[in-house]
Amino acid sequence: MSVPVTRAGTQPVSVSVTGAGVRREAIGRYTTLGVGGEAEVWTVTDHAQLAEAMSAPYRILGGGSNLVVADEGLTERVIRLAGQFASTDLTPDPERSGPEHGDPDGLVTGWVGGGVPLPGLLRKLQRLGYSNLEGTVGIPAQLGGAIWMNAGTRFGETFDGLHSLEIVSPEGTRVVTPDDLNWSYRDSGIPRNHIVTRARLRLRRSTPDAVQERMDAADTARKGQPKNRTPGCAFKNPTLPDGARAPAGRLIDEAGLKGSRAGNAMIAPEHANFIVNLGGATAADVHALLNLIRERVGVPMELEYELWP
Ligand SMILES: Cc1cc2nc3c(=O)[nH]c(=O)nc-3n(C[C@H](O)[C@H](O)[C@H](O)COP(=O)(O)OP(=O)(O)OC[C@H]3O[C@@H](n4cnc5c(N)ncnc54)[C@H](O)[C@@H]3O)c2cc1C
Numbered sequence: 001m002s003v004p005v006t007r008a009g010t011q012p013v014s015v016s017v018t019g020a021g022v023r024r025e026a027i028g029r030y031t032t033l034g035v036g037g038e039a040e041v042w043t044v045t046d047h048a049q050l051a052e053a054m055s056a057p058y059r060i061l062g063g064g065s066n067l068v069v070a071d072e073g074l075t076e077r078v079i080r081l082a083g084q085f086a087s088t089d090l091t092p093d094p095e096r097s098g099p100e101h102g103d104p105d106g107l108v109t110g111w112v113g114g115g116v117p118l119p120g121l122l123r124k125l126q127r128l129g130y131s132n133l134e135g136t137v138g139i140p141a142q143l144g145g146a147i148w149m150n151a152g153t154r155f156g157e158t159f160d161g162l163h164s165l166e167i168v169s170p171e172g173t174r175v176v177t178p179d180d181l182n183w184s185y186r187d188s189g190i191p192r193n194h195i196v197t198r199a200r201l202r203l204r205r206s207t208p209d210a211v212q213e214r215m216d217a218a219d220t221a222r223k224g225q226p227k228n229r230t231p232g233c234a235f236k237n238p239t240l241p242d243g244a245r246a247p248a249g250r251l252i253d254e255a256g257l258k259g260s261r262a263g264n265a266m267i268a269p270e271h272a273n274f275i276v277n278l279g280g281a282t283a284a285d286v287h288a289l290l291n292l293i294r295e296r297v298g299v300p301m302e303l304e305y306e307l308w309p
Pocket residue numbers: 032059060061062063064065066067081114115138139140141142143144145146147148149150151152153186193194195196197230231232233306
């Protein structure tokens with residue numbers, strides 16, 4: 001149940017029983033691609049609000065950097081983490097850091113919220129000279145979304161810098177370590193809609209310059225990626241009939257599809273495994289291009305990003 005609140009000049013906002021902000025709005029504005037219809041967005045700042053938000057069917061939204069949301073919108077609530085779930089405490093925890101814990105340069109931080117944007121977090125870590133997560137530079141996720149996917153690059157992945165995490169689901173709240181999870185490449189093993197609310201980071205003391213150097217190396221590998229709005233790579237690298245894996249971008253390029261358009265969506269001329277929004281694209285435009293690729297590239301292609309619904 002929610003109580004309507006009127007605010008001049010803004011969309012209708014309600015406040016739920018526990019104080020969560022509730023508003024119907026286009027989900028596209030919260031995604032890097034920028035497409036998607038409306039849903040009821042619940043912005044939660046503490047555990048009581050989160051529990052209320054989870055009392056009806058829901059989806060958890062992070063940085064929206066791996067999503068194509070339907071033009072028709074969504075029937076489920078969309079939960080956004082804010083308040084205490086977006087706060088950052090990078091102070092080394094004396095009970096878990098230091099030589100008596102096995103590594104003189106090792107440290108474990110306080111809690112960092114699942115709703116904290118990863119790029120800003122990495123900038124803070126660089127300034128402190130704290131290492132372990134710099135391989136994830138350039139990934140426009142929130143910490144919770146990056147953990148859920150174990151996002152990464154060939155320079156490192158999110159689980160490289162994870163000590164423990166708090167996971168909330170309708171069944172309750174638990175704190176686990178990576179050892180408790182069946183995690184692997186781009187997969188945390190955390191069930192869908194179990195929400196990563198916060199995490200302690202496991203880092204190593206280095207220097208700002210050394211961390212920056214490693215970030216630059218990881219960043220250089222991104223040169224050539226398109227600058228337009230996109231949800232990242234469209235397809236995983238498929239397995240060919242001879243058992244070898246081929247880069248999806250090369251196959252799409254060889255099929256002559258670079259620069260192909262549907263409405264205002266385009267297969268990026270810079271890199272064929274990216275579909276970009278030229279401005280005003282719809283989810284239907286993106287689906288048309290995904291289908292075109294599937295038809296024209298002669299091998300089964302598995303989608304990299306998520307389609308909501
Ligand atoms: C330009 C660009 C470059 C990219 N480069 C890379 C790359 O190099 N490597 C890589 O791995 N990925 C990359 N991606 C993809 C994307 O950033 C990652 O998949 C990232 O992990 C998505 O996180 P998010 O917070 O944006 O999640 P969203 O896109 O919002 O959601 C993705 C999934 O995570 C779930 N989720 C989100 N937050 C939480 C949470 N707190 N708890 C539990 N589940 C949650 C959602 O429910 C959904 O199922 C790139 C994307 C873009 C746009």
